[in-house]
Amino acid sequence: MSPAALVVLIAALVSSAQQRLLTVEDIFHPTKRINFNGTNPSVRWLKDGQHYLLANDPSRTDVPRLQKVDAATGESVPFFDAAKMQAAFAAQSGIRAEDAKQISNRGSYHLNPSETGVLINWANDLFYYELGRDRAVRLTNTPNEEVGEEFSPDGRMVSFVRGNNLYVQDINKQQPARELTKDGSPKILNGRLDWVYQEEVYGRGNFGAYWWSPDSTNIVFLRIDENPVPEFTVVDQIPLDQKVEVTPYPKAGDPNPIVTLGVVSLSGGDIKWIDSKKYKPEDFLITRVTWTPDSRKVVFQAQNREQTFLDLNFSDASTGQTSTAIHETSKAWVATIDNPTWLKDGSFLWLSERSGWQHIYHYDASGKLLKQVTEGHWEADSIEGVDESKGLVYFAATEHSPIAMNGYSIGLDGADLKRITLSEGAHRVNFSPAANYFVDTWSDINTPPQMKLYDVTGKLIRVVSENNVTALKEFKLGTPQLLQVKTRDGFMMEAMMIKPPDFDPSKKYPVMAFTYSGPHAPQVRNSWGQTTYMWHQLLAQKGYVIWVCDNRTASGKGIESTWPVYKNFGELELRDLEDGLAWLKSQPYIDGSRIGMWGWSYGGFMTSYALTHSQTFKIGIAGGTVADWRDYDSIYTERYMRTPQNNPEGYKRSSPVNSAKDLHGKLLLIHGAIDDNVHVANTMQFVYELQKAGKQFQLMLYPKSRHGVTDPLLVTHMRQMMTDFIVANL
Template sequence: MKVDARTGEASPFFDAARMESALAKLPGLSKDDAKKLAHRASYKLNPAQSAVVINFNNDLFYYELNTNSAARLTNNTEEEFEEDFSPDGRMVSFVRRNDLYVIDLATRRERRLTQTGSEATLNGRLDWVYEEEVYGRGHKRGYWWSPDSARIAYLSLDEEPVHEFPVVDHIPRRQVLEDTPYPLAGDPNPLARLGVVGAEGGDTLWVDTATYEPTDLLIVRVAWSPDSRSVVFQAQNREQTFLDLNAGEAASGKSSRLFREKTRAWVEPSDDNPHWLRDGSFLWRSERTGWMHLYHYTAAGKLIKQLTEGKWEVRGLDGVDEGAGLVYFHGTEHSHIAEHVYRVRLDGTGLTRLTQTEGSHDASFNPTNTLFVDKWSDINTPTQVRLFNSDGTLVRVIDENRVEALKGYKLGAT
């Protein structure tokens, strides 16, 4: 469904019956399959939100919403993983047998971009260590499209140094002993390289990481500069006592360090670092003072200004309205145990709390940063959902979530 944010008026996002009919005509899909696929809870949408790619029974299917156009993109016994659209929506990328592939949606032509994938070499897909300990559980994708859709940056992980560890599968009635790559404390980690390959194919260009000892290198986050000329990656040592922000030239692989975060304890990488602005500068969250705050940097890594300060934390960056010169974020300035939503100007002035109700707030801004949905709760109130203008004024209540049973309890005051 699609819902008008201000009025609450809902209408179907696409014609499910039309999608079901189109999918049912494809080889390998039964009518029951088509019906299930047309009524999924969520889909992988292209950037224009006009088409979807569906991973079903180890193959990929493509459908243009509200049309009769559907296609089976792959047809083989191997499973495809981490499928996604290119930023221009003209290609679909995925990993098969630990190699990267793309499919041109206009010609249906499939291209294999890497050739070295094996059980011991993972291209574009994270291993256990990088998923569980670096990028976070559930994040298996290890490749990133350039904004202009011309290139893909990817991690290539060499599992050869990783020792195997016996794990018992308790699910079968007769337990099974399995060996899996699993580094214990002090054991070797996988060796990581950062490559760049053209979407049209060709040799991989490896980004220069020679300043780091390979056995002590973690590549903890990867992004692209807005002009697609540089792969911007964060590198750490295994102890994670420093974090370098580096820029690698996509055309040559030459890299340079923009700056280093350093601590005697631990530097935590953040998913929202860096947040690019139109002029090529970027916002960055850092705990360098002992508290997580926002900083504004030039494209070359020179500090312009610290935007927030104090004995509280910026927990996450929610959006930037560059036209108005405003940065929206959630943090703990008002309460260390309950996050609120704030804004501050790009020059560091005008810090304002936008959520005034006591309790915890979780905001989701629209792409233009004019509205946000706020999920609010406190110790006595289950989550309620409201829509606000970006200045904090209420637009409407989406879900008051009244729980009549709570009236039967004498709840304490907070």
């Protein structure tokens, strides 16, 4: 072969490699999928602010999983002697050699406050291991499960919940754990959250409901009484004998759990109940709990069930006497954001949406406002660190872009705002405890996440993980465009479009739109979109224009943009979405008669609502849909809709079930058969009304799947089905 021919062949091979088309298996199949997201290590700062733990570094397979890294130099050493830990656990009765190896080779551990020992929950028992020692200490040895385990702040004790009662165990004393509460039962939870509180208040997956005082002398805990709450039954039909799950689940308008707040002293004595008599028990939510730094007062946030106000309360830990420091209200609802960030003089920083935009406020110890620290038509999302010696606050915010979070610093006096993450795209900042460094996890719409270490001025120290995903270069992908579209009344909506990679402006293309639409939950971001983004690229390769447009109430542009949805889901969202599509249909390359929409959860509701309230859409795919808001949980739904008793017409208007007879277009409904969040009853009620109205549709249920379908084989099946439905009908 001549040199010239060889060059032509190589060029052809390179071109071919860049022309691969995606398949559903490339994105979702458990064994055949390609890792388009890449792999980043995890970083956890140590308390000295000079070192961090680096776990699962894909570039270093020759070292133990957990490395201690010097932030200044980058030098790393193993965090502990894994062989010693393995031997210590192998010597414990009931722990097999392979179990001991697994325990000693984890990527993260529950460290004590001094970072010298770890707490291990294994086979329903707790163990303490001091790093570098030859033996592990078994703390519990019962057939019952221990959950929610924590170290005391001084590291001497371990607390946990067993049988819905709170216990404490002294690490250095070989004595049985001491029971701090006595009345725990399936319906009385001490120190443990129920389903609705973890899902809607404290954060999905967080069931912890007790908090140590900083001086380790007291624990404050939530007592949750589930007795008033109706139960909901979910049935797993796959086992030969059905598996039945019965869970307290308050739907909108149902009785909520009754919550009280108690303080128990480690020195003994009766529980001291915090005074909350100003609130009616049936109309009372406790949405955050913490302590003042001096351990003298319990600090808790309280709301009514419709969340039209929020009180920041201070309670004397010894007497239970309560006073209200801050009372937040709004024209609609008030969101619980976070606990106060304490400063050394007892004053604190507080996040509030009172201006219509979330910002930082500085209060003195008594609750008197000293200064609004940040302001403007942008949101201060979270406080990431404070350097009191310099008088600086570090925080994440949308000041530079509403579709990309950035890191900032500002003076406690509100002066000298500086953006410290300067590249375009989305930044997630993780500050050291000393506020001298931060790890920045950055991505943009074209680039999977990368990790870099900076000092607090924004100077690059080193690249932690480049995460160069070469596989992306092998595929023929469309170029995503970020743009803005105005609604009919002038609100500027953010949008994203992906055109087919071989786009021809002289052709007419069908549109597949994606939506979530829920309050303050934007989907248009200048950040990496993971597998959903890759599936959208697959559809673009098949000749569809992909369209994502955030209606105003989902935009994240201040809580003020969300208030118009109050008491009426669906109507304004659909109007905004149709305004976005009106602009899109005005483009010469769009076939306005071939528009589809898909979404999940609130997006499933919105798709169902759109196809029963509009003739714009030829097809829709609605996953995990809320078909009647009376079916969904009280805390989320009543925040925006009030109770059905107080807003019956709003619930009626907002439910696709009531408009099934008006279905227009072809609809595919998908639901997890054991969804314990948005129950499959939603889809069944919708199906029943569609059937009675003589409306044809398609339905797919996924066994053993909850609110999201997660089994990779089932996900592959689902995405192929969705793809085929789009290709056949759009």
